[in-house]
Amino acid sequence: MNEIKYYNEEGLKRLEDELQNLIAVERPAIALMIAEARDKGDLSENAEYHAAKEAQGMLEMRISKLEELVRNARIIDESKLDVSKVLILSNVKIKNIKTGAMLNYTIVPESEADLKTGKISVNSPIAKGLLGKKVGDRTEIAVPAGILTLQIVEITR
Numbered sequence: 001m002n003e004i005k006y007y008n009e010e011g012l013k014r015l016e017d018e019l020q021n022l023i024a025v026e027r028p029a030i031a032l033m034i035a036e037a038r039d040k041g042d043l044s045e046n047a048e049y050h051a052a053k054e055a056q057g058m059l060e061m062r063i064s065k066l067e068e069l070v071r072n073a074r075i076i077d078e079s080k081l082d083v084s085k086v087l088i089l090s091n092v093k094i095k096n097i098k099t100g101a102m103l104n105y106t107i108v109p110e111s112e113a114d115l116k117t118g119k120i121s122v123n124s125p126i127a128k129g130l131l132g133k134k135v136g137d138r139t140e141i142a143v144p145a146g147i148l149t150l151q152i153v154e155i156t157r
Contacts, residue, residue: 005069006076008089011112015073019066022059030056069111083157086130088122093154094130097138102153107131126150 007015030052037049081087091106106119107130113121120127126148129141133152141148 002068002072004072004074005111006074006088006109007111008076008078008109011109012070012073012075015066015070015111019063019070022063022066026059027063030059078157081157083155085132085134086152086155087132089157091154091156092130092152093156094150095153097149097151103150105130 033052034049034056037046037052040046040048043049076089078089081089083090086092086107088107088109091104094103094105095101096103104118105126107122107127108119110121110123113119113124122128122131125143126141129139129148129150130152133139135152135155138149138151141150
């Protein structure tokens with residue numbers, strides 16, 4: 001896959017911490033479960049053994065995925081980002097022209113998106129429609145509910 005993903009320092013640290021936990025804590029715990037289940041006798045009819053082996057496979061798959069993500073991760077240097085237009089890690093205040101509602105979003109890498117805290121993925125339709133725009137620009141964005149007409153009110157970091 002080798003797809004480069006961009007993270008801020010906090011997001012990359014979370015990934016690295018999760019990876020270390022899986023390797024240092026979860027992997028030995030599952031190895032212990034397998035050993036205990038193996039000691040119980042006939043492996044062909046040992047449901048605990050098969051469940052532990054399946055859990056081990058899932059864990060190793062997650063570790064492999066995280067290792068690839070960390071290996072291909074790039075940190076975004078926020079100090080070098082242009083504040084005159086909407087980019088990843090921009091805090092954007094927008095106005096819905098139709099309803100007059102004011103919305104605040106932070107455009108973040110996909111793995112850090114959390115709509116409850118106002119963080120939207122750079123790959124979302126709204127973020128894609130805002131990227132590259134400047135204060136005062138209007139944009140029409142196709143969303144499942146129809147077409148949104150938004151105006152950019154403010155851009156900050």
